[in-house]
Amino acid sequence: QVQLVETGGGLVQAGASLRLSCATSGRTFSDYAMGWFRQASGKEREFVAAIVRSGDNTVYGDSVKGRFTISRDNAKNTVSLEMNSLKPEDTAVYYCAGKFAKFLSASQYAATSPHDYDFWGQGTQVTVSS
Numbered sequence: 001q002v003q004l005v006e007t008g009g010g011l012v013q014a015g016a017s018l019r020l021s022c023a024t025s026g027r028t029f030s031d032y033a034m035g036w037f038r039q040a041s042g043k044e045r046e047f048v049a050a051i052v053r054s055g056d057n058t059v060y061g062d063s064v065k066g067r068f069t070i071s072r073d074n075a076k077n078t079v080s081l082e083m084n085s086l087k088p089e090d091t092a093v094y095y096c097a098g099k100f101a102k103f104l105s106a107s108q109y110a111a112t113s114p115h116d117y118d119f120w121g122q123g124t125q126v127t128v129s130s
Contacts, residue, residue, distance in 0.1 A: 009124030022096030
């Protein structure tokens, strides 16, 4: 079992920045491809960003490309999401997720569907006011 705990959410004005962090425990972190998703009230869960096990490659959802950056620190068992130029439409609960990928390419495999992921955090609220 992998435990994921997100921190860093909050209320900010449009144009501001926030950094979300996800601390993991329970298994070998580098065995997991990691991702961030978000879910706004009344909407389906949306892919935000994913990062491969090695950290060398990343994938982003179209709505956040160029504004958000995902990164990971395999020594500290953490994955982060740097969010810049925030917009009111970024308001959502943000979730960290982990996909066991030990036998998949460390530098190529990234998952973009929520159905691909094995473990989820409890979520952290991000609210962007206009």
